[in-house]
Every structure is written in structure tokens, then in C-alpha cells.
Amino acid sequence: MYQLKFIDGKKHHIVGMFDTVEEIKEWLAVVPFITAYESEKEYTMEYKDIPDYAEIEWRGSIYPLTRHSFSGDHTVVIDWSYVATIKDHEGIVPGYTLIEGYMYENSDVEEYIVVRKKMKDELKDYYTLHGKTVFVDGLGTEQGEYITTEGGPIIHIDPMNVDAWQKSESTEAFVKTFE
Structure with a gap:
């Protein structure tokens, strides 16, 4: 329909x-x-x-x-x-899901959410291991969710940064691009 x-x-x-x-x-x-x-x-x-x-x-x-x-x-x-008429589809329903201002094909949502969460977790672990207090905020705002530390950079959890994080050699290498 x-x-x-x-x-x-x-x-x-x-x-x-x-x-x-x-x-x-x-x-x-x-x-x-x-x-x-x-x-x-x-x-x-x-x-x-x-x-x-x-x-x-x-x-x-x-x-x-x-x-x-x-x-x-x-x-x-x-x-x-x-x-999509839900009853007419087996498996993932065709269409799109809005995630913090960005549209994703339904078939790509799970993979993006898994990678996004892994990025957030690794960034939190990285900063915690370096003795910094980590703040995660912005969920539901126009700017979107982000991670920051006292005096540290603001790293938005958006498609561009998730992609850059995936392509980086390490979380440390990714973080250095914000310094």
C-alpha cells in the first residue's frame, strides 16, 4: 500500500x-x-x-x-x-526506520544499532581507562546522542562517525582524530 x-x-x-x-x-x-x-x-x-x-x-x-x-x-x-502491510511479509518488513534524524532501511537497522552500541561502549571504556569521567547525552535532541568527557571532545554518535570508527585502526586512532 x-x-x-x-x-x-x-x-x-x-x-x-x-x-x-x-x-x-x-x-x-x-x-x-x-x-x-x-x-x-x-x-x-x-x-x-x-x-x-x-x-x-x-x-x-x-x-x-x-x-x-x-x-x-x-x-x-x-x-x-x-x-508495508505487516501480515503480508515474512521476515523484516520493507520500509525505513528513523534513528536520530537519519533514515535506515529496515533490513539495515539491526546491524547499525549493534555497531553503534559497540562504538559507544568502546569509547566509554577507552575514556574510563584513561581516568576520565564519561558523559553520554543528547538522545532525542536535534543534535543527536553524543559522548564527551570533562574538557574532552564531543563525539556525536551519528552515521558519519560510526562509519569512521569502523574504518579506523583502533578506538585510540579514532579518538585522536578529535584532538
């Missing part, structure tokens, strides 16, 4: 679910104030073109659409994404 949504700045308006991308494009084609671009994946609505009230009729359904749902501050971007 595919979920269709209107994106107005930070607000997302879910329109509904469709069986195929072709159905989404059919639905979009009946909305006269939507602009489609050549790529056929880029669709937008200008606030000034959205009427006070419109009923979008498609295959017997009616979707109410009003300009009063939007801020008027942005061009409304129209997007869709695949949403």
Missing part, C-alpha cells in the same frame, strides 16, 4: 492509502489545482490555487479539500511512500 500526503512546511496531512502508485497518479490527475512536473514524482499545490472548499471525487470516494487546512506560508508538496 502507498500513503499519500500533503506536506505544508512541518505539517503533514495524510490523504489516504492507495494500492498502487498508478492509483495515486490517477487521483492526483482529477485535482485541477495540482501541478505535476515531468518526473511524474513531483507534484505541488500553490496555496493561492486551493479553493475554500473542493470535493475531490475519484472512483466513488469524495475527499474534502480546503485551503483552510494549510498555512499559506509554503508551496504544498505532495508525496507518497510505501507502507
Whole structure:
């Protein structure tokens, strides 16, 4: 299934679910104030073109659409994404998982989390062995989780640093890149 949504700045308006991308494009084609671009994946609505009230009729359904749902501050971007029907999949469900501001394919999540945890644990052990008090903070913030010590560097636990840590010869060599 595919979920269709209107994106107005930070607000997302879910329109509904469709069986195929072709159905989404059919639905979009009946909305006269939507602009489609050549790529056929880029669709937008200008606030000034959205009427006070419109009923979008498609295959017997009616979707109410009003300009009063939007801020008027942005061009409304129209997007869709695949949403797995859980019961239809064995094993890891296709899709993506958000981890501290970064999207990962569901099939890669476990490996990333294991490596991320190992990096954190080794950094904590490294600093503790060197007599430093370790602080781990930032989980859930815009900046993301990080490790630091008194007077030491701030090392963000993000994809770039996790990758650099994996490629480094040792934890000590990795830490030295922050000094």
C-alpha cells in the first residue's frame, strides 16, 4: 500500500492509502489545482490555487479539500511512500526506520544499532581507562546522542562517525582524530 500526503512546511496531512502508485497518479490527475512536473514524482499545490472548499471525487470516494487546512506560508508538496502491510511479509518488513534524524532501511537497522552500541561502549571504556569521567547525552535532541568527557571532545554518535570508527585502526586512532 502507498500513503499519500500533503506536506505544508512541518505539517503533514495524510490523504489516504492507495494500492498502487498508478492509483495515486490517477487521483492526483482529477485535482485541477495540482501541478505535476515531468518526473511524474513531483507534484505541488500553490496555496493561492486551493479553493475554500473542493470535493475531490475519484472512483466513488469524495475527499474534502480546503485551503483552510494549510498555512499559506509554503508551496504544498505532495508525496507518497510505501507502507508495508505487516501480515503480508515474512521476515523484516520493507520500509525505513528513523534513528536520530537519519533514515535506515529496515533490513539495515539491526546491524547499525549493534555497531553503534559497540562504538559507544568502546569509547566509554577507552575514556574510563584513561581516568576520565564519561558523559553520554543528547538522545532525542536535534543534535543527536553524543559522548564527551570533562574538557574532552564531543563525539556525536551519528552515521558519519560510526562509519569512521569502523574504518579506523583502533578506538585510540579514532579518538585522536578529535584532538
